Amino acid sequence: MQVGRFDFTLICVHLKSGRERPNQEIRDKQAKVIGKYITDRRKVSREDILLVGDFNMIPGQDVSNFHHLGGEDLMDFLSSWDLQASYSHILPVGRANLLDGFAISRTYSTEYIRGSLRLFQMHWSMNIGREKFRETVSDHLPFVASFRIDRSRD
Secondary structure, three states, X not given: OEEOOEEEEEEEEEXXXXXOHHHHHHXXXXXXXXXXXXXXXXXXXXXXXXXXXXXXXXXOOOHHHHHHHOOOOOEEEHXXXXXXXXXXXXXXXXXXXXXXXXXXXXXXXXXXXXXXXXXXXXXXXXXXXXXXXXXXXXXXOOEEOOEOOXXXXX
């Protein structure tokens, strides 16, 4: 994709859910394939890589999943850093976890505006409660991030 002079590969994922060991092992397999793709992509392209979606991984708990998903240590998992005290997944019992992820290749220094990643409280903008949002829209809250888009021509 390209927006202005910001060119990037967007990878959207929905990895295996579940907290049990077999689920984490399946996520490891999925993450290895995606991580290899990221590593191979970086060898042939200077484009940034945005990796977003339902990781179904909890920072600090699913260490091997994050390790494999990052390829050869090419990705910064911004959601794990910037949103540690936040949640994105709404559980039926009212509790929540940060299961969704947002990562960007480490060569992002000029486009991504550091610290801009936020959870968007979409249910508030729709004027409905969290439970109604979960039932009618999604059990995940979206992320928003800001990027510098240089539209000037060379």
